[in-house]
Structures are given as structure tokens and as C-alpha cells.
């Protein structure tokens with residue numbers, strides 16, 4: 001497997017399914033709170049728009065409960 005040549009292509013994470021989408025491959029986008037989110041499919045955008053806060057919660061998760 002060869003690493004792809006690094007180009008100035010921005011990659012975004014689809015917040016709904018976690019898939020990587022680049023600007024060219026994004027099938028849908030949504031502007032929310034001043035930030036543009038990209039999605040792999042329109043259905044992901046629909047899920048995001050239904051409950052955006054569910055998908056953009058902060059990544060800082062101190063203390064992981066177990067059990």
C-alpha cells in the first residue's frame with residue numbers, strides 16, 4: 001500500500017457516520033453555527049439537522065465510565 005501524495009485537499013469528517021469526506025466527494029453540506037459540515041450522503045445531513053447537538057458534542061471526554 002502506497003501512501004497517497006499529500007495534496008491540498010481538505011478532508012472532513014462526516015459527524016454522523018464518522019466517514020472521511022473530502023470537498024469533492026461530499027454529497028451534502030450543512031452550515032451550522034457558522035461552520036460548514038460535510039456529509040457522505042444526504043441522509044446523513046438529514047440526521048444531523050434533526051439533532052445537530054447529538055453529533056457535535058465536544059471531544060473532551062474526561063472520565064470514562066465503565067460498567
Ligand SMILES: [Zn+2]
Nearest residue numbers: 014017040044
Ligand atoms: Zn455519512
